[in-house]
Amino acid sequence: MTSAKKKKEACPCHEWTKEERELPDGFRYHYLQCNGCYRVEYPLAQAQRLMEYAKTHQFMFVSDWILAWMYVGDGVPISGITALQKQLFIILNEFAVENNIVSENPGFRAYKFGPYTETIDSQLEALAVIGLVHSEGRLNTSAERFCLTENGMVSGKKAFEKLTPEQRDKLRDLRHDLQQFTVQGIMTYVYSHYPKYTEKSAVFERTLHRRRC
Numbered sequence: 341m342t343s344a345k346k347k348k349e350a351c352p353c354h355e356w357t358k359e360e361r362e363l364p365d366g367f368r369y370h371y372l373q374c375n376g377c378y379r380v381e382y383p384l385a386q387a388q389r390l391m392e393y394a395k396t397h398q399f400m401f402v403s404d405w406i407l408a409w410m411y412v413g414d415g416v417p418i419s420g421i422t423a424l425q426k427q428l429f430i431i432l433n434e435f436a437v438e439n440n441i442v443s444e445n446p447g448f449r450a451y452k453f454g455p456y457t458e459t460i461d462s463q464l465e466a467l468a469v470i471g472l473v474h475s476e477g478r479l480n481t482s483a484e485r486f487c488l489t490e491n492g493m494v495s496g497k498k499a500f501e502k503l504t505p506e507q508r509d510k511l512r513d514l515r516h517d518l519q520q521f522t523v524q525g526i527m528t529y530v531y532s533h534y535p536k537y538t539e540k541s542a543v544f545e546r547t548l549h550r551r552r553c
């Protein structure tokens with residue numbers, strides 16, 4: 341996993357900026373974000389505070405969104421990592437904002453296939469390692485299918501239930517809507533609505549490198 345991660349590294353030397361966040365209820369935390377590749381890292385104490393906070397308040401981590409999004413599909417798998425990246429981009433930039441759902445910033449950056457973040461790849465890999473997510477089909481193509489395992493369904497339900505009943509209904513509708521799109525359709529939507537995430541840069545022209553665990 342470490343070597344795979346290294347190959348995906350977007351800049352040789354990160355330049356961190358401290359990002360302070362204050363939630364509507366006054367809870368404050370911070371994280372570090374790289375000016376070059378937008379990677380987000382949490383100092384350990386901040387990650388611990390957030391995890392404590394999330395036990396009693398609505399706060400969706402990236403892994404919660406992946407699990408909830410898979411759970412709400414009623415057994416229909418996600419078609420490939422590119423689709424999952426774009427779907428989560430729409431969830432975080434539109435759905436979570438419109439429905440006031442405080443969420444972890446996964447650090448999307450411009451990539452040749454539109455917005456992309458290593459965080460989603462690595463969280464997905466971590467969920468596979470602990471046996472919650474299962475994938476089939478050719479790796480890194482739209483033929484690859486992701487779905488929840490039996491244990492994953494239990495965790496998916498938990499993540500989904502962090503949302504209010506109204507938010508759950510809306511997420512189900514969004515899943516239904518996005519399922520009608522092909523991967524190309526979602527990419528076209530994202531390209532036209534978020535042009536700043538589509539800049540082609542030599543630094544970002546790297547091939548995804550994932551391995552099945």
Ligand SMILES: [Zn+2]
Pocket residue numbers: 350351353354355374375376377378379
């Ligand atoms: Zn960086």
